[in-house]
Amino acid sequence: MALPSASSALSRRPPQSAPTLELSVRRSRLRRRMRAADLLIVACSTSVALAVALYLASGGAAQVVDGPSALNAVGIVAGLVGTDLILVMLVLAARVPLIDRTVGQDVAIRFHRRLGKPALYLILGHLLFLSVGWALQDGHTLVDETVVLFTTPDMAIAYLGLGLLVVVVVSSIVIVRRRLPYEAWHAIHLLTYVAVLVAVPHQLSVGGVLTEGSAERVYWIALYVLAFGAVAWFRFAVPIALTLRHRMRVSSVETVAPGVISLHFTGRSLDRLRARGGQFAIWRFWSAGTWWHAHPISFSAVPTATTARITVRALGAGSARLAALRPGTRVSIEGPYGIFTDVARTASRLAMVAAGIGVTPARALLENQRLRPGETTVVLRGADDTARYLWTEIVELTRSNGGAVYSMIGPRPHGQDSWMSGADLQRGVTITSVFPHLLESDLFVCGPAVWSDAVIRDARAVGLPEEQIHIERFDW
Structure with missing residues (x-):
C-alpha cells in the first residue's frame, strides 16, 4: 500500500472549520x-x-x-x-x-x-x-x-x-x-x-x-x-x-502480521456495551494457558450487536499465548474504559499519530467519529514495512471522510530523541509541517510510551494546549 510521505503534507490547504455550535x-x-x-x-x-x-x-x-x-x-x-x-x-x-x-x-x-x-x-x-x-x-x-x-x-x-x-x-x-x-x-x-x-x-x-x-x-x-x-x-x-449477559466467545483468530493477531468475537447484544472507538477493556480468556491472565486491550473495531474485535501484538508470554486460542473459547470482559474517544474532543480539527500496535485504538476511534471533508489528518508511523498493522483499514476510513493519511516509515535517528524517522528529519519535516493547523486540532497519540512522549513534547513546544492532547497509557 503506497501512501504519501509525511514531507508531502507541506503543500496541503487548511480544512474547513467545524460549526460553531459543535x-x-x-x-x-x-x-x-x-x-x-x-x-x-x-x-x-x-x-x-x-x-x-x-x-x-x-x-x-x-x-x-x-x-x-x-x-x-x-x-x-x-x-x-x-x-x-x-x-x-x-x-x-x-x-x-x-x-x-x-x-x-x-x-x-x-x-x-x-x-x-x-x-x-x-x-x-x-x-x-x-x-x-x-x-x-x-x-x-x-x-x-x-x-x-x-x-x-x-x-x-x-x-x-x-x-x-x-x-x-x-x-x-x-x-x-x-x-x-x-x-x-x-x-x-x-x-x-x-x-x-x-x-x-x-x-x-x-x-x-x-x-x-x-x-x-x-x-x-x-x-x-x-x-x-x-x-x-x-x-x-x-x-x-457483563460476561453472563453477553456470552462472548472467540469466533476466529486472524494473523495480521508476524507476532500480531486479530481476535474476532461473537456474543449477544454487544452494542449494549456502549463501547466507543478508542476505548479498551480488560479481557480474560478461559483456556488452560490463559485463564489466569487479564489483558488490557483496546477494541480495534467498534462492536456491533453480535461481533467485536481486538488486535494484539505478542509483547510477552501472556499475549503470545493468545495466538493459540481456539474458536469457541469463552471470554470475560471488564469495561469498556477510557476517554481516548470522540467525547474528549474540544477543537475543530482532528490530528492523529499512530505507531506500532497503537493503531488499534486509532482505527476504532476513526470509525466512531463524525468527520467532515478535510477535517482529519492521520500520520501512520512504522519502523519498517512489517509494521503496517491495519493501515489499509485506517486509510479507507480516513479517505472515505475526505481526510488525509501520510506514512512515516524508517528507524528513529540514532542519538536523537525524536518520534520521526531519520529520513523525515533530514527532509526538514516537523510536527507543524505535518499538521499545519495543529493549534486548531485535537491531537490523538497512539503508540509506545517513549515514542508518544516525544510526540507530545513537540506538540507542547509549539503551544498546543493540554486539553487538546489525548493519550491513554496501559503501563502496569
Whole structure:
C-alpha cells in the first residue's frame, strides 16, 4: 500500500472549520469534565481533613500535655490520614465509571500510585511515633515496648498488615516492577486488600478515637464499606454480570502480521456495551494457558450487536499465548474504559499519530467519529514495512471522510530523541509541517510510551494546549 510521505503534507490547504455550535458543545463537555475532576480532588482532600477531624472530635487534642502525649497525637493522626489515603487508593483502582468518565483509568491509576509512598510513610510514622510515645510513658525501651505490642493480638495482626503494605509498595517501584512478571505483580497487589482489612481490629480496640457507639466509629466503618463495596461491585459483580449477559466467545483468530493477531468475537447484544472507538477493556480468556491472565486491550473495531474485535501484538508470554486460542473459547470482559474517544474532543480539527500496535485504538476511534471533508489528518508511523498493522483499514476510513493519511516509515535517528524517522528529519519535516493547523486540532497519540512522549513534547513546544492532547497509557 503506497501512501504519501509525511514531507508531502507541506503543500496541503487548511480544512474547513467545524460549526460553531459543535465546538460550543465540545467545550461545554470539557468544562463539565474539569468541574467533575475538581470535585474528585475536593472529595479526596475533604476525606483527609475529616480523618484529622476524627481525632479532634474525640477530644484527643486535650490529652496532649507533655512530650510523650504529643508523640502519641502525631502517631494517631498519621495513622488516620495514612489509612484514609489507602482507602482512597482502593476507590481509584476500583474502576468506578464516574472516575473513568472524568479522568480516565490511566490518570486514576497514576494518582493511585502517587499516593502509595505517602500512605506508607504515614503508616510507618504512625507506628514509630506511637511506639516511642508509649515507651516514654511506660518507662520502657523502644525494643521492650515493641515486644509488648507484639504480644497484643490486635497489634500483632496490625504489624502483619504493615509488612504486607511494605511488600506492595516496594513491588511498585519502577525498577522492581519491570523485573516482575505481570501475574506476580498483580498477585502481590491483591495483598493490599488483606493489609487494609487486618488493620481494622486494632483501630477499633486501641485508643479512644473510634470508641464503640461514637459517630467517629460509624464514619470510619462507612469509609471501609464504601471502598471495599466499590471494589466488590465494579471489579467483580459488574464484570460477572457483563460476561453472563453477553456470552462472548472467540469466533476466529486472524494473523495480521508476524507476532500480531486479530481476535474476532461473537456474543449477544454487544452494542449494549456502549463501547466507543478508542476505548479498551480488560479481557480474560478461559483456556488452560490463559485463564489466569487479564489483558488490557483496546477494541480495534467498534462492536456491533453480535461481533467485536481486538488486535494484539505478542509483547510477552501472556499475549503470545493468545495466538493459540481456539474458536469457541469463552471470554470475560471488564469495561469498556477510557476517554481516548470522540467525547474528549474540544477543537475543530482532528490530528492523529499512530505507531506500532497503537493503531488499534486509532482505527476504532476513526470509525466512531463524525468527520467532515478535510477535517482529519492521520500520520501512520512504522519502523519498517512489517509494521503496517491495519493501515489499509485506517486509510479507507480516513479517505472515505475526505481526510488525509501520510506514512512515516524508517528507524528513529540514532542519538536523537525524536518520534520521526531519520529520513523525515533530514527532509526538514516537523510536527507543524505535518499538521499545519495543529493549534486548531485535537491531537490523538497512539503508540509506545517513549515514542508518544516525544510526540507530545513537540506538540507542547509549539503551544498546543493540554486539553487538546489525548493519550491513554496501559503501563502496569
